[in-house]
Amino acid sequence: MNYKALTAIAVALSLPLSAHADADDDTLVLNEEETLVTKTAAPAHLSDVMDEVMSGWHFRSDETQALQMDDFENPAMVFVDKAFDAWNTVEGTEEKSCASCHDDVEESMAGVRAVYPKWNEQAGEVRTLAMQVNDCRENQMGAKAWKYTGGDMTAMEALISVQSRGMPVNVAIDGPVQSVWEQGKEMYYARTGQLELSCANCHEDSYGLMIRADHLSQGQINGFPTYRLKNAKLNNVHARFKGCVRDTRAETYKPGSADFVALELYVASRGNGLAVEGPSVRN
């Protein structure tokens, strides 16, 4: 019996309401055309803790899964439409739109979401997609930065994600980002809050179990931004992290903070090889 099984049993014994609710074996086919990779071999850096990584899509009900399989059923796509309008809207003192520099979003943003967060050489920092969007707005367009977790930002992230859908997540973990990645990894395994829970306690040790009446997934972020049924809007990674940390009854980090950037880089790297799904639909 391996360590993971032992841990799973220990957790099962300690939680009176827990039951097995493993990921299903359904296949995510988008618009009856494109099959997305939702389960794949774990990246090398995870090889001693798990064999397979899987999308949160597998932990949802058939009805919720169906919402993501068709771009008209997916309620997030209306926000992608809105962001498409924003892409072409001139704003700020420089009288530029996104399109002024990046032209056609379908061409210029293809593959971008798959490699974020990534190192920005000029700035000498790791940047999330949202940080890059705001850098463009402030420094290229002369426009006001968007709220990190606001509707304009999550919609723009969704528009950019769509251009990479189906491509494998492939964030770099070495070179200039390595120290930030290590920081993120440390955070992932650090117990926090009054409940003394780390990310790993739920999403590595206990995925496939129930937490109350819900399924614990691996906490992969390849589907972000995600339209949650719970709040009926798009949610970006940092908004979700904040909710998770709050639920451990800890003081949360701020969306856009260096701490969450590091955590996002590390969590994204745990999904290297899974298809970009954003905007996904989750509970």
Added chain:
Amino acid sequence: MEFSRRETLGLALGAAVMTVLPLRASASVVDDRIAEFTGGAEMADTGIELTAPEIAENGNTVPISVDAPGATAIMVLATGNPTPGVATFNFGPLAGSQSASTRIRLAGTQDVVAIAKLADGSFAKASAAVKVTIGGCGG
């Protein structure tokens, strides 16, 4: 022991579904809405189909569909909501079928009811029990 996903959901629900429904609409409000729509006429239990999930992952967005061949209108009520009204579908001459799908809010586990006014002036009723699960961490 092996459980299928559905059985597992069922087991988990047995343990965890909320059984107390705050703000439930009183039966008389539901009855009044039905009487207003039917004029008090009898309702057949065939002639209309209501499709809803047995278990809804989230009460915020529950997919339902109704189908009543030949109907002129279909009213949908959520009997356990604070106000039971959901929607009334009126079908015109260019309706391709007397069916429709939408997504609705359910305040908790309850019966959803659909009543069709058929072309001959008679009425038909269907109902579906939907269990609404509570969330994980945040509820």
Added chain:
Amino acid sequence: MASGVKPRVKVPKKATPGEAITIKTLISHQMESGQRKDKEGNVIPRSIINRFTCEFNGQLVTDITIEPAVSTNPYFQFEALVPEAGDFKFTWYDDDGSVYDATKSIAMA
């Protein structure tokens, strides 16, 4: 007018005369139910899309009365008969008096 309301409609580009086609519609809207309270405990007033209609060349396909139990970003799917080429007109009516519309043309195959 509620801010940033945007409709989405899916209609096939072509049909054969007399064919029943499937139409899907969605509009971004908060659908404030009138049941929620703000941080101070005051009820947030109801503000929803209360009616949706679809017409083809001026003839009614469906007219839906909508109540607060319809989800945020209301979605409807239904079927329409297409006797000839023409235009679908979709109209959403907001509690605040705003009216949003969309039009889609369909050709004969």
